[in-house]
Amino acid sequence: MGKLDDNKKQKQDALLETAFQLFMTKGISKTSISDIVDRAGVAKGTFYLYFKDKYDIYDRLICHKASELFRQAALELSTQPDGIPSFEDRMVFIIDSILNQLIANPDLLKFISKNLSWGIFKTALSTPVYNEEFNFSQLYANYLARSLEKYSQPEIMLFTIVELVSSVCYSPILYKEPVDIETIKPYLFANVRSIIRDFRIEVEK
Amino acid sequence: MGKLDDNKKQKQDALLETAFQLFMTKGISKTSISDIVDRAGVAKGTFYLYFKDKYDIYDRLICHKASELFRQAALELSTQPDGIPSFEDRMVFIIDSILNQLIANPDLLKFISKNLSWGIFKTALSTPVYNEEFNFSQLYANYLARSLEKYSQPEIMLFTIVELVSSVCYSPILYKEPVDIETIKPYLFANVRSIIRDFRIEVEK
Amino acid sequence: MGKLDDNKKQKQDALLETAFQLFMTKGISKTSISDIVDRAGVAKGTFYLYFKDKYDIYDRLICHKASELFRQAALELSTQPDGIPSFEDRMVFIIDSILNQLIANPDLLKFISKNLSWGIFKTALSTPVYNEEFNFSQLYANYLARSLEKYSQPEIMLFTIVELVSSVCYSPILYKEPVDIETIKPYLFANVRSIIRDFRIEVEK
Amino acid sequence: MGKLDDNKKQKQDALLETAFQLFMTKGISKTSISDIVDRAGVAKGTFYLYFKDKYDIYDRLICHKASELFRQAALELSTQPDGIPSFEDRMVFIIDSILNQLIANPDLLKFISKNLSWGIFKTALSTPVYNEEFNFSQLYANYLARSLEKYSQPEIMLFTIVELVSSVCYSPILYKEPVDIETIKPYLFANVRSIIRDFRIEVEK
DNA sequence: GATGAATGAGTATTCATTCAT
């Protein structure tokens, strides 16, 4: 990669990073392209060399940031010293890790949550947008394969869990409504386990 | 009620109805106040006589329309001829009714779903915004009271179910993603029942 | 005067008083007719029964309030116990009294000063706008007549003094710029006396 | 300076000049930004590239135009062939020159007068707003230094004279009220001289 | 006289996008 390419990458990264900061703090509708380029220190025209419009940069960020959440959670799980946790335990661990990341960074939750459509989510989890985007789908398949239990409709199961968790955590983390996140967590984990069991295929012994 | 009051109500209703149609088809951000007043056949200033801004009319509509969904579902439940359905059965019936309404009117789902924050939801369900807004909270309490089973944290339970259902149904109804709504329904109902059972207080016999 | 007339007078007075308060605090351009009628507790249409527009009520107020300043000053002068003050002394006394009133009520100064055109001023001083508006012109003529000294062009003299004083006091009272009012007062009085002497007709002994 | 910079300066100048014309004829409140850009032949957005709002352009114009009056007066004084005029004579000359400029251009008087606060005035006279704005303060100090007579409180003296002259000339020039400007001039000059003498420090011989 | 709902022209301001340099 030449010096020129580096330079190019630099501008794009500056734009992405600046946009992310602004979207988090001001929200997308209150953030103008002027805001972004001013703070990124590039010219207005340059923006259009890399992105179609505000929503283009936005979508790419959503994917990237959601992916990062899962990457970090998976990393934490992999460094756990314990024996062979069950599939259920792995899922709860992943969810807990993601929740803790969001609790530590509520602006990120604000940024992601209401815009995490299944379409974007699947993209983020399975296709590497950037160079080396993390692929959670593969990992999920891996967890399933290594599980002693078998599950029907694993995609629906994952979809349901993702929707439940992302939906339920939003208001408790950001507004402590109807209760704060720590209060609701045990119930949420119990519900997730119940849902997983609903999808479990009972095997004849 | 005099002629003047009638006229007043008429204008406001025209604005509400027109705004609803436009919000459903174009979305709120693409709908301008000019659009609304033009199609409602009133002057621009008249809008500001009744509403603070676009989001004021929007919030009132969200409340009203969400409330209508529950009112209709409750009405259907009350006209069922059967014996004494359990609390679980009642909840599933209500959810099914609401889902069917949304399936029949996907634009309404588009309009409501992503904006049904718990704050607005609670308002819509418990406080009569307009003259005779429907009150689901009361009905929910009533279902609980009439149930043989007892439940801990009924508010968290309701919150969880509402979030799960509204979140899970969105993409399947609108985009058949990851599967169509009819495919996912049985799983969803099973999950709802599991969640309800998670909140059930086991009583010693 | 019948009850009806009383009522009529009441509404008008309420409008005048409310408008004055608002003009003083918010300034005329930031004060709308809606503001005035809302706070006065009358209907919008009623405003137009008594006043042509915002500037009509404004002009009447300027006249009235300026007149009040002079009335008060003259009253204070008349209650002074001393012997026969000279014309110069009378003028300085009047000015001092008016300045003290404005120092005590800077909002009134803000309201009046920049809009005290000679046209309005003369009207205020000579023609009774309201029932019994105070007439300073008469008093001024009276002071001159009772003076031992004679003056050429008394109207120009009065005009010059009024412009000098109202212009010079504005910024020192409101912003202490370039110096505060108490610092500039002695100079101002000396200047006024010099100007009066400039207009004095020297009589051969 | 490149072609681009030239163009930039041109647009800004066009806006300043057009705004000045409109403010003079219609007054600031009746002049809209649309009026200005339409007549200047630039797009609306361009206005906001150079000015914050209507009042920004206004303030800059006031400063500039007031400054020009003094610059012209000083220029005329400097080209007088006579010997060593006294401080008094210089001041009266400057005032006469400015009055004559305003008599020749009453719209300019209308534009400037009622808005020439001491704050703006000092700014206009002492700080070079644009590239080469004229600095009267320096010249005033220079006149004082070269005078044989000494004066106490020269800033208050200047302030008083400026306020007196600008205030007294307004109505006579624009409306011949209470008398026309030529009638009042001799009195005004006499008053100015008296005021200057009031500030003179008598030196023991 | 008194009301106040309705009007709609008018204004400031924003901002995505273009294009000559």
Place this chain on the structure above:
DNA sequence: TATGAATGAATACTCATTCAT
């Protein structure tokens, strides 16, 4: 590639004035 001055359509909101009741 990169720039950033220029654009002008779009939009929210205000408010003096009218007029049917």
